[in-house]
Amino acid sequence: MATAASNTALTSGGSVTPHDPEATAPDSTRSRRRHLRFLSSPKAAVGAGLLLFFTILAIVGPYITPYDPSARSNDLLQAPSWHHWFGTTHLGQDIFSQVVDGTRSVMYVGFLAGLVASALAVLIGVTSGYLGGFASDLLSALTNVFLVIPALLLIIIITSSLPTGGETVVGLVIGFTSWAWGARVLRAQTLSLRRRDFIEAARATGESTWRIIAFELLPNLSAVIISGFIGTMIYAVMSEIILAFIGVPGLADWNWGTVLYWAQSQQALAQGAWWWFVPAGLAIAILGTSLSLVNFGIDEFVNPRLRNNGERGAKGADGRPVRMRVGFTPVVIPIPDEPEAGTGVIGSTSTSEDVAQ
Amino acid sequence: MSSKVSGKEPVLEIQNLCVDYGLGKESVQAVRDVSLTLHRGEVLGLAGESGSGKSTLAYGLTRLLPPPGVITGGKVIYHQPGGDPVDVLRLSDAGLRQFRWAETSIVFQGAMNSLNPVHTVASQLMDVIAAHEPKMSKSARLARAKELLKLVGISPDRLGSYPHQLSGGMRQRVMIGMALALEPQVVIMDEPTTALDVVMQRQILRQLVDLRERLGFSVLFITHDLSLLVEFSDRIAIMYGGRIVEEAPAAKLYKDPLHPYSHGLLNAFPPLRGERRELSGIPGSPPDLRSMPTGCAFHPRCPKAFDPCRTDLPLLAAPADRTEEDRTGGERTVACWLHPGA
């Protein structure tokens, strides 16, 4: 769930520290442009690819289902087959169609809640971080209250007592109750950015407050905002599925949670109908994994310490593969086919014989 | 500072050390083929600007360089008093652990971050003693910790303090005291006073010199502040672009710098006394390790560069034009085509 991502994001706040001019290690990535660079991490690329797949499925899903997901048939409770890839329910409904059709509801709620929560998080987090003073303390206290109150239960109570349901309402409720984590991270980041000289320099140049927030502060927060958006999306998807699973009314006929709800309530377990709940659960896990992977990419982008350094496969002085460790710098034997270590780096190195003359 | 302790017996010999950042195609060479000898009881200054590789050298020779640093060649020979010389780079992990701090200790630049924030000063002073002298009793370790604090001029009732309760100067003193805990032969100081104010800096350096005279350890002193080194070290080595470009006794380097870079560095510090004159510093920027100039790395910034500088790398050697004098006054070497080796 969001825990891992959130903790990293909270702590990686420290990484946006002033550049150390004495740093001797050259940052090879500095020369490249920053945008979308996080996709260069294989983790993030895989995650983004999967995410794209689910997004497309959410858009076209209902049009490509082989069957009407609600339509009953005579193939009752059948194991996966060529006709029914994921098998059928006790009413003969096609589970594959249900899962594919249900993608839209899941993704929609995730996006909507993510958007609402991110907007609130930016509004509250950045404001309280930038302004300071009493208003800032108040907003911070509000954030902490929402952080501590178990949001899932609140969501369950609110959605189950609302007279009208639907994805939009559920998405909004989730969004309005789950912004606090993002707001806290953004506040911390804003506080640390605000002390940076470039913000003060922008003020000293004569930039207006709103321009500083919009053009100096926010671009530097984009990674954190996206990371928060994705974190909320994971959370929202999980919450919606849980709501559907415990039977909170008002959700669309088909999403991964309702599939699980029917599986659970119709004793699919006892009947050994594993196909009824395995695909939907796997879909949840894969979607969650893909979102987490994208977030790892962002984390590594924000916090360079998390990146993997160096290449694999080099041999150390003891003949074993080199592992980069703090405190024990590896001693590497240069690759034999190179005549001298590093001649490639210096354009033309004169050898000692040249000098001796 | 004073040259009265300048023994000629080597205690630490660095031979052709090469250090890279990263492996494979992306790697850059930060320290290239550096040889340097630290003699028993002397203060050897290592100067250069950022990126010159001076800190990389210090961390490399102790194998403390963080990833992605790798050592790609060379030897670091440590001469134990009354024992066989050992190559630090060939030590096993366990051997290295045993060697560290007992033989060479390090004082880092940021005293602020060098102490573990969650443990008391006493616990951090004592754990290093416990690691190397496991038989020592706890009360003996505590007594030693007290002694160490006294040594660096801190009241022993500070033992229970956490690092955040100490000022920057006190933290750096604690680090120096810790560095001396096992009476090592070599103390490496990486910009130990850069973060401190000048008054504090002078006090700490004074204290260090005093301790050095009493305890007889050698110091490898790394800083970008050459004017400080001239005052406080016996010999000075100047690094540029990962190589040592000049090495000489401090006074000699100050009076008669041979390498144009040393000359430029000395002129980069406006004097407090004497005539006020226009100084220029060194034009251009320090080199980028990823695209080092050919030949002498300094030639793009050198006012005296001529043809061979652009293509041929000058090697560190005793300058032919100064040899006569140097035989009497101590050794010096320089890597510059203006002063080719004999």
Next chain:
Amino acid sequence: MTLTHTSDQPPAPPDNDTVLEADGLTKHFAVRRVGRQAMTRAPRVVHAVDDVTLTLRRGRVTALVGESGSGKSTVARLLAQLYPRTGGDIRLHGTSVTVRGGRRFRAYNRKVQMIFQDPFASLNPVHTIRYHLSRALRIHGHGGNGAAELQQALEELLERVQLTPATRYLDKFPHELSGGQRQRVAIARALAADPEALLADEPVSMLDVSIRLGVLNLLRDLKERLHLAILYITHDIASARYFADDTLVMYAGRMVEGGDSETVTQNPAHPYTQLLISSAPDPDRIVGEGTPDDTVDASGGEPPSLIDPPAGCRFNPRCPHAMDICRTELPPRLPVDGNPDHWASCWLFDAEHGPAKAESAAKAETPAETPSEVSEYSNFPGSDPPDPHETRSGSESDQGSAEGGAR
């Protein structure tokens, strides 16, 4: 843009005209009180800057020298009106100015621009050099009409700070430039407003030693060509001597000495200035054998807590010449050796209270260069326990609590 129009302006006032003045400038930062303290304790403040008076003149560099925490950077930010001041006055061309954002702030900082210490932090990593400079030009109405004029203005700006050819730098991001180049961009940004006064907060201390003088020389060159009044803040008194016409010395939030740079550095009057100069690295100094190095100093030269600064002269706990009056009465600015341009806030220079005057004046005439002079300072800063904060908890941990409260 404006680079040429300085010549079109009405007859330029002569150099040495007063541009910016600070009179009794004071800044206290509130320390956050938590919980019970709010009821029981009096409001605690950090006396960051107390009663600072200085004048920036056209075509002159005034250095403000002090150690970290002495309040020198706060002075710059107060002068730039980035912080509201607690007390005192700031006058631009003799007119008192207090601005807090908005249009009037822009009008003010069109005349008074600031350069920050860390060029790695003072440029926004997400924007190009072009963006930084165009914004500065546009804000102050020097962007010209249309893209061509803007481009020309940008190129002229970069040429002024010796970044040529300008086109090579315009579309780079800050991280693609070296420290020295970034600081030049920062200077160009300040120049975009076509200011009269430049507040340079340690403009070279983060740069590589070899390029510091290059940047200082550039500033001096700009000062001469554009007749700027420059406040040069530094902890390096030797560079103040090199670069500045006048030098002011600050200690623990107060100014302790001021005068012509050469006079202040060669004949330091205030014991603190003397300590500062004797502590600065100086390769010419030969530390003789007779130096009593073994006087290990118990407390180190730490400045006092600014939350509860010592009464009287703030340097008294560390001062070897401290008299009774130093512990109770704040010393006024007193002329040194009858020189009206050289003053020190030290009772030693008071006719009535300065019993040591003759001695110290004699000392001041022979600058601290003999070994015996040096040795005097090696053992004075508090081998006795004069500093109450030193023995309790370091001054930094006091500040830590102030920050901790603010979280």
Next chain:
Amino acid sequence: MKYFLQRLAFYLFTAWAAITINFFIPRLIPGDPVMALINKNRGQIDSHAIASLYILFGLNKHQSLWDQYTAYLAKLAHGDLGISFSNFPTPVSTILANALPWTICLAGAATIISFALGTFLGVLSGWLRGSRLDFVLPVTTFISSIPAFWLGLLTVATVIAVGSTFPVSGGYDPGLIPHADTTFIGSAIEHSWLPLGMLVITTMSGWILSMRNMMVTVGSEDYITVAQAKGLSDRRVMFSYAARNALLPNVSGFSLAIGQILGSTVLVEIVFNYPGIGYEMLQAVGSTDYPLMQGVFLCITLAVLVANLLADIAYLILDPRTRKEG
């Protein structure tokens, strides 16, 4: 101490906020929620329950909102959470009193085990980064994305499929009466294995990941290099220097995790028919038993606050910087 009092004040404030939110939710819902409920239940609600619903929802038009609020607080102060109408006329407090110990034990054990185990594995995998332990990262990422309840479903199905008699349902053997004797406790422990396992597996990954990241981040701090330079044993550097510091953000991030663990517990209880709060919650949602839902919410919120307070005390002990002035 100051820090502790500050946190205590904050939790009291939060508790008040949660109670107030609880009060306002039914009042902010448009329309007549009671009628909506009755309609949903197609008139199956007892008429007494309807009356109690109206009082609970504060739709008593004769009372001002403030009076309703004070009355609500007064009732709460006496432990009166209203009457459950799915179990009419059992008071909500009675139901919760029976269910709460189960949940607290399950969630508490799960939290402690998963935190301890996850932190330990995170420390190892972070410290040994670049070694074979790197496989932990993708595996835990995947596991952390699996909902605990679904893993529970799979397990139940598997246990049934292999024909094992291992208990997969309920909190104790059906024949037993809850009582503090060894048979009962043994049975309860046996029944708790699977739900506990599911919770630990799924929540542990979060700790592993965040601890690993923190270890990597802390690993490049100067004091770690100093510790290595001092020649301390690897174990000492790893635990006493790296892990000790890496732990701090994890402890302060506890408040995020505890809510989620309780959320997962609720779901897992449903899957295993475990007689805790979650099971009651499912009943309440199924029959729109509003008083019961609110009671569950308040209970869990208070439990979360207490857990957070404990985490804060742990932080206080672990980080000397927070207990500076005693």
